[in-house]
Amino acid sequence: MQHLLHNIKNKFRGISVDMLYYRCAKVYRLCEFACLMNALTLVQPRLGPYLQEVGYERWSREYSEGRQYNIMTTNISECINVILLKERELPVTALAEEMRSLIQRWHYERRTEAEKCKARLTPSAETFDTVYTVLDGDENGVVDLQARTCSCRRFQLEQLPCAHAIIAIRHSKRDVYDFCSEYYNSSTWKVTYAGVVYPLPHQGDWVVPNEVHDVKVLSPDIRSVKGRRRKSRIPSVGENAQRHKCSRCCQLGHHRKTCQNPIPLHESHHSSSSQLHSSGPSQNV
Secondary structure (H helix, E strand, O other): OHHHHHHHHHHHHOOOOOHHHHHHHHOOOOHHHHHHHHHHHHHOOOOHHHHHOOHHHHHOOOOOOOOOOOOOOOOHHHHHHHHOHHHHHOOOOHHHHHHHHHHHHHHHHHHHHHHOOOEOOOOOHHOOOOOOOOOOOHHHHOOOOOOOOOOHHHHHHHHOOOOOHHHHHHHHHHHHOHHHOOHHHHHHHHOOOOOOOOOOOOOHHHHOHHHOOOOOOOOOOOOOOOOOOOOOOOOOOOOOOOEEEEEOOOOEEEHHOOOOOOOOOHHHHHHHHHHHHHHHHHHHH
């Protein structure tokens, strides 16, 4: 959603549709989606056809055909790239060891957190609504407990009972937890990080088979470009790159550890001169 919003800002300059766009992307009902799409079209007539050409199923919850837990993203790779920014300059074996150590630490922290959970669902799933309004005017929910669906579409998209479904489940005297996806169970959470990431011995103690030792690993077939290799990520269209401010010289574009500017001495010299000037009369007295 965020990358598409950047493209919208770059293609249709001078408009501000952030709130309308996010609301349109996150609503569950078709009537709400259509109303917000009309509002977006009123702001920019060409925006409606543009979003339709992109495909509603690519960015809106209403037209999404998948579930929350079967969508592949690149978020984890982006996180690892940022964390291992300096380690990427190391040799391959040292880089692999840094990644193994990072994954080991992540598993330990999440396994420890999961072991503390005593509820049936994970903390994020346990916080569903406790105040329900089923008779909500012309948008009343029609719930099918056997198919686990609701006309508001929140039940089937999030795989957690919505407010309408909870009322229907309690009316049938059944357990609400039985209608939650197994992915939200605390037991599934614990099993996810139950595996152990073992440390590696010293490289001199490795036992490498001959068939592995004799394999020649060639460098990747890539075209090298002139100049210094880029280390930072290329910002998306419309994305504002964050600029660091040095706490040493107060300049933008670098931080204290990489600062090469001379320390300004005029301020400290001016303050010391002021102290000497103010102390003169007191000594004369």
